[in-house]
Amino acid sequence: MIPVLIGALIALTAADLNILYPNLQPSKIIYFSDSSSQLSVVAEPSKVWSRRGGNATLPCMIERDQSIPPNPKLRVKWTKLTSDFLIELKVYVVMDYLKRSYGDYQGRVHLRGSSPMDASLVITEVTLEDYGSYKCEVIDGLFDATAVVALDIEGVVFPYSPRLGRYNLNFHDAETACEDQDAVVASPEQLYDAWEDKMDWCNAGWLSDGTVQYPITNPREPCGGKNAAAGIRNYGQRDKETSHFDVFCFTSNYTGLFYYLIHPSKLTYDEAVGACQNNGSQIAKVGQMYAAWKLLGYDRCDPGWLADGSVRYPVSCPRPRCSPTGAAVRSHGFPDKKQRLYGVYCFKGPN
Numbered sequence: 001m002i003p004v005l006i007g008a009l010i011a012l013t014a015a016d017l018n019i020l021y022p023n024l025q026p027s028k029i030i031y032f033s034d035s036s037s038q039l040s041v042v043a044e045p046s047k048v049w050s051r052r053g054g055n056a057t058l059p060c061m062i063e064r065d066q067s068i069p070p071n072p073k074l075r076v077k078w079t080k081l082t083s084d085f086l087i088e089l090k091v092y093v094v095m096d097y098l099k100r101s102y103g104d105y106q107g108r109v110h111l112r113g114s115s116p117m118d119a120s121l122v123i124t125e126v127t128l129e130d131y132g133s134y135k136c137e138v139i140d141g142l143f144d145a146t147a148v149v150a151l152d153i154e155g156v157v158f159p160y161s162p163r164l165g166r167y168n169l170n171f172h173d174a175e176t177a178c179e180d181q182d183a184v185v186a187s188p189e190q191l192y193d194a195w196e197d198k199m200d201w202c203n204a205g206w207l208s209d210g211t212v213q214y215p216i217t218n219p220r221e222p223c224g225g226k227n228a229a230a231g232i233r234n235y236g237q238r239d240k241e242t243s244h245f246d247v248f249c250f251t252s253n254y255t256g257l258f259y260y261l262i263h264p265s266k267l268t269y270d271e272a273v274g275a276c277q278n279n280g281s282q283i284a285k286v287g288q289m290y291a292a293w294k295l296l297g298y299d300r301c302d303p304g305w306l307a308d309g310s311v312r313y314p315v316s317c318p319r320p321r322c323s324p325t326g327a328a329v330r331s332h333g334f335p336d337k338k339q340r341l342y343g344v345y346c347f348k349g350p351n
């Protein structure tokens with residue numbers, strides 16, 4: 001009698017439990033899983049790369065005891081973990097014939113289903129926000145198994161400070177500043193990868209987890225000390241409202257055309273905006289220049305206006321009179337918008 005009772009209790013769903021015990025939050029429910037483990041899931045490889053606009057397949061293969069008949073009521077639940085791993089956001093749930101995608105994932109996710117044991121998740125039209133860790137959870141009757149897969153996005157990290165000058169952004173301003181450059185706030189891992197790729201920047205910037213850090217390849221006095229080892233300097237978590245720093249943004253592949261406008265004369269900022277519009281385009285954003293430079297090897301020695309009012313040019317092939325010290329996006333800062341000294345970079349999106 002008792003085992004039956006226990007079985008019945010476990011079979012209650014979270015919703016049932018909430019009716020029985022309204023104070024019991026779903027996160028507090030403990031799922032029982034048997035240590036003899038008749039069910040497991042394997043996520044291999046545990047890290048997947050994609051680009052913005054591309055597709056990604058997050059692997060998750062179910063392994064279960066073949067001697068037990070297949071369970072038609074198998075449930076698969078994909079969630080996204082926040083950077084602190086404390087919150088799970090629903091992405092896709094399959095239960096019987098019921099399939100449901102959530103939030104920004106609606107219409108962009110499905111199970112690969114190459115076999116009944118394949119619970120891999122396919123994400124199409126990958127966005128910058130899709131970056132992060134995902135959990136595949138398979139529930140088979142009383143058994144429950146999970147695996148975590150990371151989705152990494154190929155792209156470029158760049159430091160950003162606004163026209164107001166250095167150290168003027170609280171965390172929320174930083175998020176907006178990156179968004180305005182067709183980018184998102186970079187994660188600590190993305191900054192680390194950029195540092196491994198020789199990034200050296202002596203101004204501290206926000207990262208997506210609310211920490212403030214900066215990457216140093218050539219240790220020097222004003223940047224954490226001449227004798228300190230090369231590496232990431234980390235100020236730790238800062239108050240998101242009251243602390244002000246620069247930001248590290250991250251962007252990836254775009255759909256569209258980035259180009260330098262061939263124009264008979266140099267332009268003021270307002271003329272530059274109009275000249276791109278006259279050619280069916282928009283004045284380009286900082287992130288678009290970085291993506292073109294890093295991902296397409298765009299190279300042009302002409303300083304040009306960008307949408308935020310800065311003037312920059314991307315150099316992939318360093319040469320004596322054009323960024324001799326290395327490949328870089330060079331900046332003239334934020335000149336007087338009335339000066340007629342520069343060209344313009346434009347961007348033509350799809351449609």
Ligand SMILES: *[C@@H]1O[C@H](CO)[C@@H](O)[C@H](O)[C@H]1NC(C)=O
Pocket residue numbers: 053054055124125
């Ligand atoms: C992504 O997958 C869809 C179908 O699932 C396909 O039509 C599209 O061409 C793929 N895109 C890329 C960039 O591979």
Ligand SMILES: *[C@@H]1O[C@H](CO)[C@@H](O)[C@H](O)[C@H]1NC(C)=O
Pocket residue numbers: 051054252253254291292295296
């Ligand atoms: C974006 O990806 C597509 C196909 O994957 C490629 O043709 C294009 O050149 C890429 N653009 C950039 C800026 O990397």
Ligand SMILES: *[C@@H]1O[C@H](CO)[C@@H](O)[C@H](O)[C@H]1NC(C)=O
Pocket residue numbers: 257259260261262263279280281348
């Ligand atoms: C105008 O825009 C097109 C793309 O729509 C581009 O190919 C062309 O080079 C631009 N014209 C000039 C003068 O830059």
